[in-house]
Amino acid sequence: MPTNLKTVVIIGDGAAGxxxxxxxxxxxxPSEIRIVVIGNSSRHYxxxxxxxxxxxFRDYRNSVKPSAALFNYGVEYLRDTVSGINLDDGSVTxxxxxxxxxxxxxxxxGDRFTTGDLPGYDQExxxxxxxxxxxxxxxxxxxxxxxxxxxxxxxIPIQCPPAPYEFTFQLDQFLRLKGIRERTEIHYVYPLxxxxxxxxxxxxxxxxxxxxxxxxxxxxxxxTIDSGSKRxxxxxxxxxxxxxxxxxxxxxxxxxxxxxGMADESGYVDVDRSHLNYxxxxxVFVVGDATNLPISKAGATAHxxxxxxxxxxxxxxxxxxxxxSYNGEVACTTITxxxxxxxxxxxxxxxxxxxxxxxxxxFLKWTSSDTYFSAMIRGxx
Ligand SMILES: Cc1cc2nc3c(=O)[nH]c(=O)nc-3n(C[C@H](O)[C@H](O)[C@H](O)COP(=O)(O)OP(=O)(O)OC[C@H]3O[C@@H](n4cnc5c(N)ncnc54)[C@H](O)[C@@H]3O)c2cc1C
Numbered sequence: 001m002p003t004n005l006k007t008v009v010i011i012g013d014g015a016a017g018x019x020x021x022x023x024x025x026x027x028x029x030p031s032e033i034r035i036v037v038i039g040n041s042s043r044h045y046x047x048x049x050x051x052x053x054x055x056x057f058r059d060y061r062n063s064v065k066p067s068a069a070l071f072n073y074g075v076e077y078l079r080d081t082v083s084g085i086n087l088d089d090g091s092v093t094x095x096x097x098x099x100x101x102x103x104x105x106x107x108x109x110g111d112r113f114t115t116g117d118l119p120g121y122d123q124e125x126x127x128x129x130x131x132x133x134x135x136x137x138x139x140x141x142x143x144x145x146x147x148x149x150x151x152x153x154x155x156i157p158i159q160c161p162p163a164p165y166e167f168t169f170q171l172d173q174f175l176r177l178k179g180i181r182e183r184t185e186i187h188y189v190y191p192l193x194x195x196x197x198x199x200x201x202x203x204x205x206x207x208x209x210x211x212x213x214x215x216x217x218x219x220x221x222x223x224t225i226d227s228g229s230k231r232x233x234x235x236x237x238x239x240x241x242x243x244x245x246x247x248x249x250x251x252x253x254x255x256x257x258x259x260x261g262m263a264d265e266s267g268y269v270d271v272d273r274s275h276l277n278y279x280x281x282x283x284v285f286v287v288g289d290a291t292n293l294p295i296s297k298a299g300a301t302a303h304x305x306x307x308x309x310x311x312x313x314x315x316x317x318x319x320x321x322x323x324x325s326y327n328g329e330v331a332c333t334t335i336t337x338x339x340x341x342x343x344x345x346x347x348x349x350x351x352x353x354x355x356x357x358x359x360x361x362x363f364l365k366w367t368s369s370d371t372y373f374s375a376m377i378r379g380x381x
Pocket of ligand 1: 012015016017048049110128160254256287297299301
């Protein structure tokens with residue numbers, strides 16, 4: 001091995017880890033940077049399709065690819081689970097007993113669902129946040145003849161904050177196509193005093209909810225789910241009956257990061273928001289859903305973060321000056337109705353604005369799994 005060869009270890013083979021590895025490969029020569037991805041998923045699921053699959057609007061087989069097939073030539077992919085991170089030694093250990101040393105470490109381990117945090121969740125709630133969840137909900141919706149649907153999220157933060165409202169618009173459309181919308185009440189619960197985290201977007205979405213007859217319950221922080229009486233109760237004292245409960249599960253970051261001393265019990269890591277490095281380490285970075293950043297938990301965020309970090313690492317290794325910083329840029333498109341969608345552009349300094357829906361935004365979102373698998377995940381875009 002050439003002595004000046006640097007090793008970049010990336011933990012995680014989801015959106016952030018794969019985009020990061022492929023972008024860095026484009027930016028660097030294999031004689032200068034060795035890229036090792038350690039990940040434990042055999043398949044890569046395009047999660048945004050979770051808002052289509054439960055309604056049969058999309059065949060789930062188009063939303064899944066083998067993880068190993070998505071890495072560009074020159075990226076080493078190791079199927080394993082990282083069990084320890086040793087920041088002092090500059091190494092990681094794996095469940096299969098390997099120790100791998102790094103010059104740069106990029107953590108892209110995403111987050112996990114902790115349904116045990118909410119008693120009653122596993123017995124009663126459906127969701128669309130994983131492929132298994134989306135397919136189970138599809139089965140349930142097949143038999144649904146009308147009634148009262150309560151939909152919302154169990155806690156904050158969650159992946160892709162717009163997904164619950166996007167799903168609700170799709171649900172409304174599905175019930176209309178099935179001819180049972182008149183026989184169904186949709187109740188949307190949200191933990192804040194608006195229907196989305198960002199005020200301007202929330203006001204726009206609330207207007208659309210009103211047009212479609214979706215009933216909103218704000219300041220509804222889920223406290224308990226009572227499977228006997230089929231009621232969901234909030235900390236604020238509101239209690240809603242349901243025939244079908246669709247609730248985004250509680251999320252936390254990975255235990256690995258808590259164990260490594262990098263995160264508290266939430267499992268999310270505090271990073272420098274402009275440089276993405278952890279603490280005083282200038283060679284340890286966290287990208288994607290694993291961070292505690294305010295604008296995070298979207299594949300689009302992972303994409304922009306990886307662009308910044310791949311540039312930075314390759315410049316440093318090449319001895320070039322690099323003065324850029326990550327400005328929190330994100331672009332996110334959601335469907336808001338039949339043939340309608342909106343795209344939100346934002347950064348740390350520019351809040352998003354939602355002013356109008358368009359057909360082109362709808363198609364942008366509708367085709368996003370094709371764009372994702374053919375270009376985005378490959379680091380081409
Ligand atoms: C319903 C839904 C809709 C969404 N819609 C959008 C959208 O429209 N636009 C958008 O931008 N985003 C959207 N998202 C969010 C987006 O999918 C996530 O933000 C993105 O997947 C995060 O990527 P990540 O790599 O950080 O995490 P993940 O994709 O979850 O990947 C983490 C990977 O790390 C691996 N891993 C974890 N721990 C270890 C370990 N110890 N050792 C080895 N490997 C490990 C996991 O197996 C996994 O493969 C949506 C999400 C959902 C659920």
